[in-house]
Amino acid sequence: MQLLDGKSLAKKIEENVTQEAKELKNRTGNVPGLAVILVGHDAASQAYVGMKKKACDRAGFYSVTHEMPEDISQDAIIKTIEMMNQNPNIDGILIQLPLPSHIDTTKILEVVAPNKDVDGFHPYNVGRLATGLEGFVPCTPLGVMHLLNEYNINPKGKDAVIVGASNIVGKPMAALLLNAHATVTVTHIHTKDLKAHTLQADILLVGAGVINLIKEDMIKEGCIVIDIGINRASDGRLVGDVDYDAVAPKTSYITPVPGGVGPMTIAMLLSNTLKAAQNHAKEQHS
Secondary structure, three states: OEEOOHHHHHHHHHHHHHHHHHHHHHHHOOOOEEEEEEEOOOHHHHHHHHHHHHHHHHHOOEEEEEEEOOOOOHHHHHHHHHHHHHOOOOOEEEEOOOOOOOOOHHHHHHHOOHHHOOOOOOHHHHHHHHOOOOOOOOHHHHHHHHHHHHOOOOOOOOEEEEEOOOOOOHHHHHHHHHHOOOEEEEEOOOOOOHHHHHOOOOEEEEOOOOOOOEOHHHOOOOOEEEEOOOEEOOOOOEEOOEOHHHHHHHOOEEOOOOOOHHHHHHHHHHHHHHHHHHHHHHHHHO
16 A cells, blocks of 8 residues: 655645746746635635645745625625736635635626636636646646655556546546546445446546545455545544544555545645636737
8 A cells, every 4th residue: 555645745836836936026026926715714615725826936926815705795706806807916816715605606707717727627728628628727626636656656457436426526637547448447425336336446536525435345455446536524633534543454555535536636736726827828929
């Protein structure tokens, strides 16, 4: 059993991004800029945004957070996004999800300019991912692909089973694995016999948000397990969706929680923002 260490890989990626951002600034005067929209006072969202801000600071990016009250109108959010679409100092725009229930999330995500959509949630980028074209890819699934690559795990021809079909993780994860020639099964809350599917997996990717959902008898010997879940246990610890202590000995590779996929998500956000900044600099100077 080998640990897939997302923490050390994320650090390596962050160092590369910092270096490339420096080179971009020296060459063009452009500094990568990220704007975050945070609505309401969700503690987890505030913590995530804080982590993203610190990562931007470390990488030498310009970053701004638009904190908005819980009861803000949809039109006010749209106006702010449109303003940032026009702002030449902003290369990436990130809408921190979830949004309050009175806001139409789909509508908000569609307002973000596709070339600033560093979260990869705009239908334009979703379509490009599905058809295997260049575009922005959601940070968490992209981070998983980098992690597999770092440990020379090639998904080609492998049976990959995804637990959880969200637009943020499950669906883009399926598209990336399909593009990498894996045979992909996506399971979700309505799947009849989850265990029958997970037992087939060469690579099992779990992002359902349910503590200890995957038990030791649900994977085959030597399975590669990617735990994308982040949950707060009753004792305050951060845990994933996999019953780690019981499952880990059976795996060939497994991600720890914390320290697996989480740090990779933020590293990919930096990487996507840098890419957006490089694209914008190219357009300006061509």
